[in-house]
Amino acid sequence: MENKKTRLYSISFSPWSEKARWALDHHRISYEEVEHYPFAGELRLRILLRKPTGRVTVPILDDRGALLTDSFDIARHADAVGAGPKLFPAGREAEVEAWNRRSETTLAALRAMMMLKFVDDPTFGRAALPRGTPEAIVPLLMPIGRGAMQLFVAKYRMRDGAEAHRAVAEEGLETLDKALAEGQKYLLGDTFSYADIAMALVLQVVSPVDKRFMPTGPGGRAGWSNPDLAERYARLVKWRDELYENHRRWV
Numbered sequence: 001m002e003n004k005k006t007r008l009y010s011i012s013f014s015p016w017s018e019k020a021r022w023a024l025d026h027h028r029i030s031y032e033e034v035e036h037y038p039f040a041g042e043l044r045l046r047i048l049l050r051k052p053t054g055r056v057t058v059p060i061l062d063d064r065g066a067l068l069t070d071s072f073d074i075a076r077h078a079d080a081v082g083a084g085p086k087l088f089p090a091g092r093e094a095e096v097e098a099w100n101r102r103s104e105t106t107l108a109a110l111r112a113m114m115m116l117k118f119v120d121d122p123t124f125g126r127a128a129l130p131r132g133t134p135e136a137i138v139p140l141l142m143p144i145g146r147g148a149m150q151l152f153v154a155k156y157r158m159r160d161g162a163e164a165h166r167a168v169a170e171e172g173l174e175t176l177d178k179a180l181a182e183g184q185k186y187l188l189g190d191t192f193s194y195a196d197i198a199m200a201l202v203l204q205v206v207s208p209v210d211k212r213f214m215p216t217g218p219g220g221r222a223g224w225s226n227p228d229l230a231e232r233y234a235r236l237v238k239w240r241d242e243l244y245e246n247h248r249r250w251v
């Protein structure tokens with residue numbers, strides 16, 4: 001009688017959603033994707049999670065009633081129920097988890113830098129408006145778009161320690177750069193793992209991956225790129241591109 005589908009609530013262009021999607025696709029797990037719209041979609045998530053207050057985020061996996069509310073938990077679940085080679089190789093779970101923590105802090109810092117740039121620079125004021133908003137009404141809607149971005153900045157407390165974001169981002173990228181210094185393909189050395197997925201997605205906010213693999217978010221490539229970091233860590237961007245070519249071909 002259980003014929004509910006597995007559903008992934010996600011944002012098509014969000015690195016966190018892509019981490020979960022990649023793990024699910026790696027294991028050939030079939031699921032239906034439900035696009036989440038920040039703010040507009042929040043009530044639906046609160047009802048799904050029965051969580052009236054506190055922060056709710058995507059990705060969320062609803063595997064026929066079992067709810068997983070973090071990309072890392074979704075990846076672990078995919079590894080447990082899926083068919084592909086393990087993304088959390090036996091005995092190396094702690095290493096993968098440490099890389100995921102690094103991914104979270106680095107990504108949060110890079111996202112905060114990007115959002116603060118959007119909020120403070122009027123040329124990105126339209127980034128929060130839906131694609132296809134008619135040009136004629138863009139000027140009228142700009143203040144609403146800007147207001148939405150300010151709420152987003154507040155939700156994730158991005159102004160807290162605003163000066164520290166860059167240092168945190170650089171530290172994360174530097175650690176990744178050192179770990180790959182010998183030119184190895186994978187963070188665990190010999191095998192592709194969730195550590196690679198988690199750290200590859202950090203680079204989405206340094207230099208977005210080719211749009212064959214995932215769409216670039218509002219603000220476009222210019223908004224999502226960080227030219228000086230992309231230049232300094234060009235080797236990492238290349239590493240990420242190769243990972244996509246070799247391990248994300250069936251999207």
Ligand SMILES: N[C@@H](CCC(=O)N[C@@H](CS)C(=O)NCC(=O)O)C(=O)O
Pocket residue numbers: 011014016037038039042056057058059069070071072104155
């Ligand atoms: N630790 C969480 C973080 C997820 C997260 O920050 N999600 C953001 C991605 S932009 C989100 O849901 N934003 C939409 C919103 O806040 O409505 C995970 O890995 O799943």
